[in-house]
Structures are given as C-alpha cells and as structure tokens.
Amino acid sequence: MPNSPVAKVVRWASLFFSGVFAGFLVSVLVLELSLRGFDRHVYTQVRQVELDSLDKLAVVTLLPALITTALLVAFTFKASGRTPWLTLMALTLLVGILALTLVINMPINADQLGWNAQAPPGDWATVRDHWQIAHGVRTGAAVLAFTALIAHATGTSHGTHQATPTSPHRGLPAAPEDSPLHQRT
Numbered sequence: 001m002p003n004s005p006v007a008k009v010v011r012w013a014s015l016f017f018s019g020v021f022a023g024f025l026v027s028v029l030v031l032e033l034s035l036r037g038f039d040r041h042v043y044t045q046v047r048q049v050e051l052d053s054l055d056k057l058a059v060v061t062l063l064p065a066l067i068t069t070a071l072l073v074a075f076t077f078k079a080s081g082r083t084p085w086l087t088l089m090a091l092t093l094l095v096g097i098l099a100l101t102l103v104i105n106m107p108i109n110a111d112q113l114g115w116n117a118q119a120p121p122g123d124w125a126t127v128r129d130h131w132q133i134a135h136g137v138r139t140g141a142a143v144l145a146f147t148a149l150i151a152h153a154t155g156t157s158h159g160t161h162q163a164t165p166t167s168p169h170r171g172l173p174a175a176p177e178d179s180p181l182h183q184r185t
Contacts, residue, residue, distance in 0.1 A: 007075050014072045015149050017065035018090065022142040024057055029139045032132050040124045044117040047128075051109055058101070066094050069149065076152075086152040093145035097138045104134040 028050070035043050069091045076084035108131045115121065 007079075010068050010071045010075060011153055014065065014068035014087075014090075015146075015153060017061050017068060018094065018142070018146045018149055021058070021061035021065050022139070022146040024054075024061060025135070025139040025142045028054065029132075029135060032135060035128075036132075040120040041117055043128060044112070044115050044120045044124065047112050048115070048117065051113055055106075055109065062094070062098065062101075065145075066091070066098065069094055069145075072149075072152075084152070086148045086155075090145040090148040090152070093141040093148070097141050097145075100134055100138050100141075105131060105138070108134075 031046075031050070035046055038046075069087060073084055073087045073091050076087055108127060111127070112131075115124070121127070
C-alpha cells in the first residue's frame with residue numbers, strides 16, 4: 001500500500017472503526033451472556049434499553065469500517081498489483097456481518113422493541129437464543145476482521161517484504177571459495 005497521506009488515513013480509519021466495532025460487539029456479547037441468568041422480564045427490559053441507542057453505535061462504526069476497508073483493499077491492490085488477502089478477508093467478514101445483521105439480528109430487534117416487559121412472549125428464550133447465536137458469530141467475525149487488519153498494518157501492509165540486509169561490504173569482491181576466509185563463514 002502506498003504511504004501517501006490519504007492511504008495512511010484510510011489505513012488508520014479502517015483499523016479504528018473496525019476495532020471500535022469489534023470492541024462494541026464483544027461488550028454487547030458479555031452483557032447478553034450476563035442476562036442469561038435472569039428471567040424474561042429483566043431480559044426484555046434490558047434488551048429494550050439496549051435497542052434504544054446501541055443500534056446507532058453499530059451503524060456509525062460498521063458502515064465506516066466497511067467503507068474504509070473497501071478503500072484499503074483498493075489502495076493495496078492498486079499499489080502492489082497483487083491481491084491484498086488480509087484486507088480482502090477483513091472486508092468479506094465485515095460484509096458477512098452486515099448481511100447477518102440485516103437477515104437475523106435486525107428483524108429480531110424490531111420484534112423485541114414491541115415486547116411488553118411485563119408479559120414477554122412465550123418463546124422469548126428461543127428468540128433470545130437465536131439473536132445471541134447470530135451475535136456471537138458476528139462478534140467472532142468482527143474480531144477476526146480486526147485481527148486481519150492489524151496483521152496487514154503491521155506485517156505485509158506495505159506490499160513488500162524486506163529482504164535480508166546486505167553485507168556492509170557490498171562493494172568488496174567476494175573471497176574465493178577455497179580461501180580460509182570463506183571457509184570460516
């Protein structure tokens with residue numbers, strides 16, 4: 001990836017938004033797993049409090065993570081001419097998270113907003129379990145995406161591998177193979 005100022009900002013933004021998004025999902029997962037020990041009334045009340053604003057946080061972190069990671073893939077491919085596997089994997093995972101969210105989590109969220117906390121539906125635990133399983137999958141995917149972006153930024157993110165340093169005596173002629181100097185090395 002080029003080291004232009006724009007490319008650096010995109011790399012930083014991709015890491016920032018995907019990291020905040022992954023951290024957010026981990027926090028929600030911890031909260032959700034903590035709720036498993038409570039009854040249906042407590043679960044419903046807490047879910048409705050979660051749904052008041054946490055969806056907004058998900059949107060304002062996931063969408064920028066998707067956009068900046070897509071730009072990172074494009075910049076990396078353009079700069080090196082090779083497929084940027086780590087960033088492509090991160091982008092694929094983020095797109096999968098969006099799809100899972102749209103297909104499973106958001107419809108359940110919309111349904112749970114209408115629940116009466118004093119009289120949740122009889123299948124509340126099944127609905128909770130479906131939401132939590134989907135959320136666990138997307139949390140794992142978000143952590144993997146963030147890890148791939150970290151690996152990209154710290155490893156091969158610049159599109160080249162560093163060669164072994166050359167000898168400080170580059171300009172000097174090499175010793176003949178049968179010389180004592182060559183045999184010691």
